[in-house]
Amino acid sequence: MFYTSRRAAAWCGLAALVLAAPALAQGKKAAKPAAAPVVDTEIQGALGRMANALKAIDSFELRADMTTEEVLDNGQKLQSSSAMTASVRRPNRLQVNVDSERRNRRFYYDGKQLTIYGPATGYYASVAAPPTTYAMLQAVADRFGVETPMADLMMWGESGVRLDGVTSAVYAGADRIGGEVCDQYAFRQPGTDWQLWIRxxxxxxxxxxxxxNTDDPAQPQTDAVFSWTPRSFTDAQFAFVPPADAKRIEISQAIAAKGGKQ
Known part of the structure; x- marks a missing residue:
């Protein structure tokens, strides 16, 4: 699952989680019986069913209504809300809008180049990118520290759900999200508790x-509610055309920009 990778930290605003491999045992020791899996087969089956559903959709619009918590110096938590709308066409087209009253961003990926644009300021930055969406998101995260929910969702649809860092997994029952009956699952791992609802x-x-984020005593929370719509797109929808008054800057400046409407 994406929460076993550093992308969990990005959603919560944490530093990257580091999982250290144990040292190799020295000498010969008696073999131990295999431990029971932390995640039972029914939960694994539900996660596999979700991964297969993600793999099956090639062109779609995804909307995520997101709420994040920021911890002030005095320990008080403030919530903020944003909306992400992503147009996706596998394997190499992506356009993302992230909008809130505090920040606005546009991301364009056309299979060759990634552009980040701030519509309020007119600043944009472009960088050459790998030839698939999944590889592009990984490369941008590695090089610039920019990580998005799309990276995790694309990973699910590419390689399935990773569970190697999970220490506890339970099925919490049925719930209703956006009018849909969804099954709720709760997981724990070092530094992170996370829940997932599957249609x-x-x-x-x-x-x-x-x-x-269980590493922070205040335990700030991030949540996102998804809606999925199959849709067709033209190549032009993923290509960034700078407005007449747009100003090009280095991508590191675009990523680092903070505060105000951007």
Whole structure:
């Protein structure tokens, strides 16, 4: 699952999680019986069903209504809300709008180049990118520290759900998200508690995620509610055409910009 990678930290605003490999045992020791899996087969099956549903959709619009918590110096938590709308065409087209009253961003990926644009300021930055959306998101995260929910969702649809860092997994029962009956699952791992809701009817797409940073005593939370719509797109919808008054800057400046409407 994406919460076993550093992308969990990005959603919660944490530093990257580092999982250290244990040292190799020295000498010969008696073999130990295999431990029971932390995640039972029914939960693994539900996650596999979700991954297959993600793999099956090639062209779609995804909307995520997101709520994040910021911890002030005095320990008080403030919530903020934003909306992400992503147009996706596999394997190499992506356009993302992230909008709130505090920040606005546009991301364009046309299979060759990634552009980040701030519509309020007119600043934009472009960088050459790998030839697939999944590889592009990984490369941008590695090089610039920019990580988005799209990276995790694309990973689910490419390689399935990773569970190697999970220490506890439970099925919490049925819930209703956006009018859909969804099955709720709760997971724990070092530094992070997270929950995932999966649509019960086909296609078994993610309905909602909640992530809690347990490394922080205040335990700030991030949640996102998803809606999925199959849709067709033209190449032009993924290509960035700078407005007449747009100003090009280095991508590091675009990423680092903070505060105000951007």
């Amino acid at each position: 019960r009817a086909d296609p078994a797409l993610p309905c909602k995620v909640v992530i809690v």
